[in-house]
Amino acid sequence: MRAFAHFALAAVICATALPVLAQDTPILKPILNIYTYDGFAAEWGPGPGLKAGFEKTCNCTIEWTTSEDAISNLRKVQLEGTATKADVVLGLDTATSGEARATGLFAPHGLTPEGLVLPWNDAEFVPFDYGYFAFVYDRQKTPNPPTSFEELIALPASFKIVIEDPRSSTPGLGNVLWVEAAYGNRAPEIWKGLKPHVLTMTRGWSEAYGLFLDGQADMVLSYTTSPAYHAIAEDKHNYAYAPFSEGYVAQVEVAGVLKSSDQPELAKAFLAYLTTPEAQKIIPTTNWMYPVIDLGADLPAEFGKPPEKVLTIDEAALAANGRAWVDAALAALQ
The missing domain is CATH 3.40.190.10 (Periplasmic binding protein-like II)
Structure with missing residues (x-):
């Protein structure tokens, strides 16, 4: 069995005729909004580890928006349409991706994930685990x-x-x-x-x-x-x-980028990150699903072989x- 800005200006203006004094202002990082299901973003789920790993490389901040289940997130995006704040919807699966695709709200990701253990050819969605x-x-x-x-x-x-x-x-x-x-x-x-x-x-x-x-x-x-x-x-x-x-x-869980995203390149970078060895090592013992790449000895023996x-x-x-x-x-x- 998704989820995953604001800018503030700071200035000090002198009340006298003295020149304005430059001060250090914090540079706010871009926000990547991800819709996902509750368990994914929970402290025991894969969300925290993936967030920390991606934020190290993206100079951005991930914000999760969660619902009970992937279907709830799909319904939410359908209701919000192009006004949705979501950049990425994470946790749809191969049973719901067709309906999601038919909404016309998802953009082609343009990625070619390497090393997948599953046959995959989907222009809108990238797999991140399966069971x-x-x-x-x-x-x-x-x-x-x-x-x-x-x-x-x-x-x-x-x-x-x-x-x-x-x-x-x-x-x-x-x-x-x-x-x-x-x-x-x-x-x-x-x-x-x-x-x-x-x-x-x-x-x-x-x-x-x-x-x-x-x-x-x-x-x-x-x-x-x-x-x-x-x-x-x-x-x-x-x-x-x-x-x-x-x-x-089988259930293959996937992630996709919204056409309305104001961070499309960042969103695609996150999808690419999901299939890296670093990210995939987090998945098995937090989301309790099989990784979509071969982890070799890094996959605990307790998972056994797929049916x-x-x-x-x-x-x-x-x-x-x-x-x-x-x-x-x-x-x-x-």
Whole structure:
């Protein structure tokens, strides 16, 4: 599973006929406004490290504006239009970048990121991390997790999951795409079968994961990389993700520059910085996602290897059918 001036003049004017005396005035740095999601800019997220690293090279100041989720930031920019103060929107993903592109608010970045581990050819957006949606569980409480959506559906209704709303959450939308990619025309059937198992559908990831950690559900929709957080940050090795035989859908998080930015070159420089080794080393143990370049030994072993079986959704198909897929999932859950 964005965010990220003002000038003041100082002068001393003599009250007499004496000459004006020159004084040192502070030179204010340009401001780079970045819209992102709450967790990215939080003190434990990657934002502080990336801010410090970029500010060392740019002679500028990054200011974050945060919302609960990337979709909220997209809606904010859509409402603000060309009057938005944002220079960069950070944290959209491959499920929302098509809609963002269609607004006409984003500018071509003109960059050619090098060393990416992902195939990438996008004129408006640059990737900075990626992961795979998965259901996370506690091995001690659930020693035999379901290994597919169909196996999950077949469990007693007392086996509960927490999922996120696809209208407000990128993991929630990713879950819809996952079911669609795996089952196609059978997707409504799968959603209907999931309904008895859904404890609740939360607005965002944080609330959902909190309910799971509180023991209110057996599994939560999260990422294949979530267990790495528990292992590295908490030294807890009892969390894992359910090995679904259907395969997994990837989420690639991206950043883009607004056409209306008054700092376009600075904004593009920040996008270029995001894929440097310095920036990418910050990502794994703060945003708990895979880096988009090969970090070698700098990527903790707890992250393991990405899943081998990956499902995909074409951007054109998503643009044409995404709303209908979301509506069908919600209708089946009612």
